Amino acid sequence: MRRVAIIGTGMTKFGENWEQSYRDLVVEAGIRAITDAGISGDKIDAGYIGTMASGKLIGQEHVGALIADYMGLNPIPITRVEGACASGSLALREGIMAIASGMKDLVVVGGVEKMTDLSTGEVSDALGGAGDQEWELFMGATFPGLYALMARRHMKDYGTTSEMLAAVAVKNHKHGVHNKYAQYQNEITIDTVLNSKMVADPLHVFDCSPITDGAAGVVLAPMEAAESYTKKPVEIVASGQASDTIALSSRDSMTELKATKIAAEKAYTQARVSPKDIEVAEVHDCFTIAEIMAIEDLGFFRKGEGGKATLEGKTTFGGDVVVNTSGGLKAAGHPVGATGVKQAVELTWQLRGEAEGRRVKVAQVGLSHNVGGSGATAVVHIFKRGY
Amino acid sequence: MRRVAIIGTGMTKFGENWEQSYRDLVVEAGIRAITDAGISGDKIDAGYIGTMASGKLIGQEHVGALIADYMGLNPIPITRVEGACASGSLALREGIMAIASGMKDLVVVGGVEKMTDLSTGEVSDALGGAGDQEWELFMGATFPGLYALMARRHMKDYGTTSEMLAAVAVKNHKHGVHNKYAQYQNEITIDTVLNSKMVADPLHVFDCSPITDGAAGVVLAPMEAAESYTKKPVEIVASGQASDTIALSSRDSMTELKATKIAAEKAYTQARVSPKDIEVAEVHDCFTIAEIMAIEDLGFFRKGEGGKATLEGKTTFGGDVVVNTSGGLKAAGHPVGATGVKQAVELTWQLRGEAEGRRVKVAQVGLSHNVGGSGATAVVHIFKRGY
Secondary structure (H helix, E strand, O other), X not given: OOOEEEEEEEEOOOEOOOOOOHHHHHHHHXXXXXXXXXXXXXXXXXXXXXXXXXXXXXXXXXXXXXXXXXXXXXXXXXEEEEEXXXXXHHHHHHHHHHHHOOOOOOEEXXXXXXXXXXXXXXXXXXXXXXXXXXXXXXXXXXXXXXXXXXXXHHHHHHOOOHHHHHHHHHHHHHHHOOOOOOOOOOOOOHHHHHOOOEEEOOEEHHHEOOOXXXXXXXXXXXXXXXXXXXXXXXXXXXXXXXXXXXXXXXOOOOOOOHHHHHHHHHHHHHHOOOHHHOOEEEOOOOEHHHHHHHHHHOOOOOOOOHHHHHHOOOOOOOOOOEEOOOOHHHHHOOOXXXXXXXXXXXXXXXXXXXXXXXXXXXXXXXXXXXXXXXXXXXXXXEEEEOO | OOOEEEEEEEEOOOEOOOOOOHHHHHHHHHHHHHHHOOOOHHHOOEEEEEOOOHHHHHOOOOHHHHHHHHOOOOOOOEEEEXXXXXXXXXXXXXXXXXXXXXXOOOEEEEEEEOOOOOOHHHHHHHHHOOOOHHHHHOOOOOHHHHHHHHHHHHHHHHOOOHHHHHHHHHHXXXXXXXXXXXXXXXXXXXXHHHOOOEEEOOEEHHHEOOOOEEEEEEEEEEHHHHOOOOOOOEEEEEEEEEEOOOOHHHOOOOOOOHHHHHHHHHHHHHHOOOHHHOOEXXXXXXXXXXXXXXXXXXXXXXXXXHHHHHHOOOOOOOOOOEEOOOXXXXXXXXXXXXXXXXXXXXXXXXHOOOOOOOOOOOOOEEEEEEEEOOOOEEEEEEEEEOO
């Protein structure tokens, strides 16, 4: 197998991009990534696109072909990959494999979602497709409701408090201030969170990631060729994916995501690193409780101690590991199919020393963690400076 | 890169399977494939599932995780791949790559669609997502309408007749009689087609593939290990994919699918075979005109001669190449995400000498051709006896 590197990155602004269609978003991010790689489109061998619910959200499937067309890349094959909110990381995995296998030499990977064309109720319905529709969503469960169950149990078992949950949102907003692509670039306080409207007890609206339009893209090449494209290649040294039951009620534990633990274990083994080697991480904070469980399940902190660690500042600059420098899903926004690719873009910028205003000094190793639904899919990638 | 073989196959009956849910279908086909391979599920390293429009058709995305769960395969990663009606073949491509790369040793690939839970209008709307929604479907075009435009132009340019179109359906129904998994196992005549209701002139209802529930699965292994699982491995010697404009109106030609030609050229080169070496083929006959264009674009017949060749019996037993022994999409049915995988299953059975009642004698080389939408994605695989 060949080693794989990121040689180009691109993003759109995340937000309520009412003036941009799905195809506008993906073309903007894709062209930026290709331009950043210093290549022309006709050098690309293949593409993968992560999108969760384009059928329900914009009435469009077959988005691989749509993107090849609108990016002027025909007849290059572009394939859509879907795994709910982990779609972006799954697309990245397929891109990595295409290069690692030797089948392709230059691959563009994108993630995109256009979510603000519909009402909130319609978007909730579309996102509900990430859970077990027959046994969860049709019965009245929503995603805030499912994560609220996990939060409540985490509070009961480990003494996690609403302040600790709020501290995740406060930190991520603070980080997001410096990310010009973030949906929200404003700081908030713990009181902002605690005084905001309750969505599903104990989760307030500021405990939840927003509905977002956006796209992100990366260009992949074999590591051996990467230096001919860029002085600062970032190597993807590991890719781990795991599945768990789609319904939350079928699981042994409500306070951990087994799929995260298994995917991380695979990735650490493949990369030959341990959690303490990770200096910067983008983790899946679709709700504040999700980040707390993630930093525990990824091995950064012991089970039950994630909330306290966050409140004590251990996951921000100067702490043990800087988590969600981009602002995370909470502040940077969560265009579901794009999130996994955005994580890879942010980590590339960190490892290249480019994340202006939010740079983790001398970072050599980063980790991304992307979750589908309530944890039925988890994907972990590990990135290293390749220069 | 490692060589890749099919070591197990499984199908559900295709049809209006009102008693089976999406998950029932995929579990039935998957377990049959795994059983046929003589393995247990815990030996599987990864899975891919082709599904086009589960979001709109059954309200469910994230079907990779759903399937891992319902097949009892957790925590094995299963990833959904989508490219409209070519979703099944795209899933197969990713499975091939996973093995070829050395990343995985045993991969299960499935295709599934559950289409009969909704009204015909709702299904048409969901299928419309395969085209350019903003420029085609929202303006009133439907897939029968788009293919009717191609048929009309083919008739004008090459003298193709309604009888020639009908001959495709007649042949495929004749083949389908012997396929116990086919939706329709009854013969029809040219008059049946010509006297049937007009859907979009010149396409009658019998020129159109039906709405179908169904699933199909294959198990892949490295060729070097295949003989430890089966006495009759079938090698996948080539995989070609290409993209074209998503909207029909943007193309240079209405009578050929450029993506088919490019995907086929790639596949022939990779397999080091020519069209005349192909003894048995499963091609994408979503409408009768589609098969005529396919057998031309794949190089079996010269452009414009596909209709005449079909009418003269050159694409059935005793002819130059036996096309759609399964009954094709027309008679076997077209559960969109399943079709590409079903094609691989049928060709495996042919090359193993198992396709009872419809066996192509001494077949060594087969080809599958799967199209997304009106031709914006085309995928061609070539299969060889591996024993």
